[in-house]
Amino acid sequence: MGLYICWKCNKQFKSEEMAAATSRCPYCGSKVLFKQTPPILKKVSSD
Ligand SMILES: [Zn+2]
Numbered sequence: 779m780g781l782y783i784c785w786k787c788n789k790q791f792k793s794e795e796m797a798a799a800t801s802r803c804p805y806c807g808s809k810v811l812f813k814q815t816p817p818i819l820k821k822v823s824s825d
Pocket residue numbers: 784785786787788789803804805806807808
């Protein structure tokens with residue numbers, strides 16, 4: 779299960795919301811999508 783963000787309309791949707799065969803945004807039909815991976819806690823040091 780993954781979250782996708784549409785580059786064009788900036789909407790978020792789950793992988794099961796989009797048509798599996800086409801991999802398009804269900805809102806605008808754009809094929810340019812970013813896959814948002816679940817946040818992984820990373821230790822980031824600022825200094
Ligand atoms: Zn879209």
